[in-house]
Amino acid sequence: MMSAHDSKRRKRTDAEAGHLSSEFVQAPNDFVCDRLSRNLRILTFTPSGGPAFSVVILGSNVSFLMSGKARLVHLLGAPIHILGASVKADVRVTHVLFSPISHAPITIRQLSTKESSNAVTKEALQRTISDVLSSVSPTMVDLIWEACTKMEPEVSVLLFLTYACRLTDSVCSVKKFKTLYTIQTDYSSPADAGIVSSLGFSFSLCDSSHGFRVSSEMVQLAEHFVALCEAHYESLSTEAMHSASRPPTLLVAGPKGAGKSSLLRFVINYFLTVGGAQSKIAVLDFDVGQPEFTPSALISLTVVQKPLFGPPFVHQLLGEPKPLCQCFVGCITPSDNPKFYVDCMHYVFGMYQSMPDPKPPLLVNTMGWTQGLGLTLLTEQIILVKPDIVAQLQLSADQPGVRQNLPVMDANSLRSMEGWHLRDLSDQEFNHQVAVIPSLSRSKHQSSVQSNLGAPDHRDLTLLAYFVATLANAPTSLPARGRNDPLGHPVAHFLDCLPYRVPLSCPNPTSSSSDNTDGSAVSELTELAEDDFRLGVCLIQPKSSLFRNPFELLTVDLGTLLTCLNATLVALCAVPPNLMELTNTTPPCKIIRENPVCKCVGLAICRAIDPSAGLLYLTTGIPDEDLLEVTGIIRGFVNLPQCFFLEQPIPIQSDGEPKPIQLPYLGPAETQGPGRISIPSRRSYPRTQHHEFHRTGSSEAYEHC
Incomplete structure (x- = not known):
């Protein structure tokens, strides 16, 4: 439903473009035309039998902003300038544009050119649109061509298509990042919130306080x-x-x-x-x-x-x-x-x-x-x-x-x-x-960025995007899920992914794995390597009052080492063998006493541990052929994103009084033993320490549960 402001703006836009739309006596009901300026027209089509799309007709000496995410095809005309890139007309190339509210909107303008070949003809327009869209009606081409004739000869015809991606949808299901692609329809085209929602993007004129500026x-x-x-x-x-x-x-x-x-x-x-x-x-x-x-x-x-x-x-x-x-x-x-x-x-x-x-x-x-x-x-x-x-x-x-x-x-x-x-x-x-x-950076009150994300949030977002992308097609415990099915909340998806079972030591002959060993959790490393295969472990200067030297704890027992790695972010690296040594503990394990300067193959989540068997359960999306390079695990100061702990998919009963909920890996520090770490406090999350008791009521039920 359109707001009063949107309705007023729609009337104003139609009046401004009246001389254009009045000539379209056969314009379909699924067509919206906006004239944002003399040299900028937006034609949006919402066909009943397919996804909505927009055609932008851009003249010289004008810039416009795009918000949201979209696929761009430059159909005809002069080149355009996007974030420093010169994009020429080519229907074979599709550019994916991302313009979240956490960053300045993408600015698009036409590049001045003296080439006469940039002139747009109706025949070329018909041909190029047919090459991209599966269904093109003569009326659609007539509408676009009529808009081109009302502008100067040198125009750029741009096609913006919706961009549907289950990866971005999964990231945006996290509470902190739900509004990454929220689009304000005030002073934008299209002005109708429903159309903008179906498109996933919108346009607006560029001014001195918005967009990407170039000096x-x-x-x-x-x-x-x-x-x-x-x-x-x-x-x-x-x-x-x-x-x-x-x-x-x-x-x-x-x-x-x-x-x-x-x-x-x-x-x-x-x-x-x-x-x-x-x-x-x-x-x-x-x-x-x-x-x-x-x-x-x-x-x-x-x-x-x-x-x-x-x-x-x-x-x-x-x-x-x-x-x-x-x-x-x-x-x-x-x-x-x-x-x-x-x-x-x-x-x-x-x-x-x-x-x-x-x-x-x-x-x-x-x-x-x-x-x-x-x-x-x-x-x-x-x-x-x-x-x-x-x-x-x-x-x-x-x-x-x-x-x-x-x-x-x-x-x-x-x-x-x-x-x-x-x-x-x-x-x-x-x-x-x-x-x-x-520097052209703006102060916070001058910036067009609508997000309050800080540097820690951007780090969490990048790390979350890394795991969502690498684990999107990982084997899961849900056999019915297809490769193109929605991932849902990322934390729930990561918990569904089958982890790798990785040994840190050779178990005692008389001991057996604990009950939490999952037969479906396999490790290509253990299947392909020798029986005595063990990964070396390095703890990079952990900030803890429990020990002065990072490896004093390794003389205690393997269980303490596993506790320090449990529910943490680790790097899987190709550590040279000469940097490793075998401990004299029972059972023995490999340690890396010096911080290794070596190749990092990728990152992993330490999902669970099995102290009796000396096993780690690692969730990672690194390809199997690259995993064969891994010889060591390195734990640094970087923690998992806070949503991993605070948005775990734990069922909450809707009946009865709200009760405190004990989330895994969160609780009082004194109850967790060695290896605990502190989660930095954030304005958007409760002040929480790793393993701190988190209280919530039924009104805070997680949507992905």
């Missing part, structure tokens, strides 16, 4: 980087240059909240769609707090070959691009173990150096920590990768966090600093250019 400095930076890359690959025609030169490298730095991720995606999209020298680019991500292509606590190297049209958690849902190499640091800030962080930096950068020639150009993403140790680590990163350009984002005086601005990171400034281990840099050679980019 001239950002464009100049991208153009300069593309020019360096083109010159580099042209020079590779000579054999001497091939052996001596290295690809151009761009390092992005700046304080927290300055827009480093946005600038990174802008340069990636511009390079892949405008620069013609290479069809791929490598991204080295040193930000363990909020990385672009992995969950938190990982340093990664990723090769990107397609434009990015969504925030980081979307990359996890789509499953691309996949990291070429990743190393588990186990924390969201290097301050927990800076030496281990630096070692992991060198390891992942070494993987880039070992790539075959010709290597792709390199983009480096850094942390937002710009003071003290953070500045020292940034200096070490510049020394390590030797960038050609340092793109330095600077906050203005009226923006929050201006005191966190970096000094200009040119050669003179760097030589006056101290490097890692107080190294003297006065004689160090620096040949990079510094590009100072004014």
